[in-house]
Amino acid sequence: MQESLTIGQLSIRSGVASSALRYYERMGLLRADRTGGNQRRYARSELRRVAFIRISQQVGISLDEIREALESLPAARTPTPEDWTQLSQLWRNRLDEKITLLTRLRDDLEGCIGCGCLSLRRCTLSNPGDQVADEGPGARLAIPR
Amino acid sequence: MQESLTIGQLSIRSGVASSALRYYERMGLLRADRTGGNQRRYARSELRRVAFIRISQQVGISLDEIREALESLPAARTPTPEDWTQLSQLWRNRLDEKITLLTRLRDDLEGCIGCGCLSLRRCTLSNPGDQVADEGPGARLAIPR
DNA sequence: CTGCAACTTGAAGCCCGCTTCAACTCAAGG
DNA sequence: CCTTGAGTTGAAGCGGGCTTCAAGTTGCAG
Numbered sequence: 001m002q003e004s005l006t007i008g009q010l011s012i013r014s015g016v017a018s019s020a021l022r023y024y025e026r027m028g029l030l031r032a033d034r035t036g037g038n039q040r041r042y043a044r045s046e047l048r049r050v051a052f053i054r055i056s057q058q059v060g061i062s063l064d065e066i067r068e069a070l071e072s073l074p075a076a077r078t079p080t081p082e083d084w085t086q087l088s089q090l091w092r093n094r095l096d097e098k099i100t101l102l103t104r105l106r107d108d109l110e111g112c113i114g115c116g117c118l119s120l121r122r123c124t125l126s127n128p129g130d131q132v133a134d135e136g137p138g139a140r141l142a143i144p145r
Numbered sequence: 146m147q148e149s150l151t152i153g154q155l156s157i158r159s160g161v162a163s164s165a166l167r168y169y170e171r172m173g174l175l176r177a178d179r180t181g182g183n184q185r186r187y188a189r190s191e192l193r194r195v196a197f198i199r200i201s202q203q204v205g206i207s208l209d210e211i212r213e214a215l216e217s218l219p220a221a222r223t224p225t226p227e228d229w230t231q232l233s234q235l236w237r238n239r240l241d242e243k244i245t246l247l248t249r250l251r252d253d254l255e256g257c258i259g260c261g262c263l264s265l266r267r268c269t270l271s272n273p274g275d276q277v278a279d280e281g282p283g284a285r286l287a288i289p290r
Numbered sequence: 291c292t293g294c295a296a297c298t299t300g301a302a303g304c305c306c307g308c309t310t311c312a313a314c315t316c317a318a319g320g
Numbered sequence: 321c322c323t324t325g326a327g328t329t330g331a332a333g334c335g336g337g338c339t340t341c342a343a344g345t346t347g348c349a350g
Contacts (some may be wrong), residue, residue: 008296018297019339027337037346039297052250059247060205063337095251099244102204105197106240153326163327164309172307182316184327208307297346304339309332316327 004033004041014050021050029053029067059098149178149186159195166195174198174212204243 011018024030025040030049032040049070056066069091156163169175170185175194177185194215201211214236 006296017339020337022298023338035346037297038299039346055246055250057337058205059243059250060203092251095247098204099247099251101200102240102244102247105200105204106237106244151326162309165307167328168308180316182327183329184316202307292350294349295347298344300342302339302341304337306336307334309334311332312330314328317325318323320321320323 004043007040010042010046013047016050024053027063027067029063029070149188152185155187155191158192161195169198172208172212174208174215
């Protein structure tokens with residue numbers, strides 16, 4: 001078993017193109033050692049970072065946010081418990097929000113799509129008068145930008 | 146209560162910029178009637194469509210996929226039960242996948258972040274030898290592109 | 291020690307999801 | 321009527337997340 005991976009190996013193993021891996025490095029999401037000849041050599045742990053990046057991306061989190069999360073982790077080899085506890089908490093909220101959103105979306109589709117109204121939270125049929133309209137001017141559907 | 150909404154009203158109510166609403170229309174995600182003077186008038190139901198669009202976007206679904214979903218809904222005013230059952234099933238799988246992804250991500254952060262390894266599914270500490278390496282060449286972390 | 295695949299960089303290009311701008315028209319209150 | 325804010329279009333521009341290209345270097349198998 002090798003100690004480190006070339007960019008090609010990491011690419012195949014992670015399923016992410018080499019060009020993307022280089023891009024991630026420039027963006028500060030990955031790091032790599034260099035050989036005498038200036039080629040990248042990745043620690044095996046970078047494989048996990050890449051997985052983390054892709055999963056996060058798939059659920060709509062930007063590279064910027066991902067970088068922030070990754071940065072405050074094994075940063076200075078002294079990840080004070082307080083630091084990661086706080087970070088984990090931050091992400092937990094973000095993720096919980098998204099999970100709630102998804103679950104609602106799924107259940108609404110499941111439960112009410114039949115009436116053809118594509119309701120969210122409340123079917124038109126069971127919500128005559130358009131509840132939203134009564135929430136005052138400028139009412140939003142709780143989808144902060 | 147008004148029958149239809151101007152683009153400005155829809156914008157305020159949905160929290161989405163008018164320019165984005167016009168863009169959605171060009172992309173085939175929304176539809177609007179026109180006044181004699183060519184101004185858009187949206188049916189109230191479009192408010193729900195916009196909410197659906199934004200929620201979907203926030204969890205990483207592209208406008209293209211959203212359009213596909215919306216298209217096969219109250220399309221010809223005759224949404225055969227079979228049609229939407231199938232569609233709903235399709236999305237259910239997509240959404241379930243994402244929910245699983247998110248839940249895992251959240252739990253992993255919560256549970257193992259403490260060791261500083263940012264493991265996914267298995268902490269390095271409890272997975273010596275790098276399990277992934279043993280899954281044969283080209284092994285992926287189940288993150289299809 | 292040679293040859294070829296894999297690697298390097300920087301710059302340019304591409305698609306998505308909008309926003310901005312210019313130039314103009316519409317709708318409604320005074 | 322007239323004014324003024326809201327709406328219209330098309331074209332251009334922009335940031336994010338890459339990919340592609342060109343021109344060159346490295347590293348390993350034979």
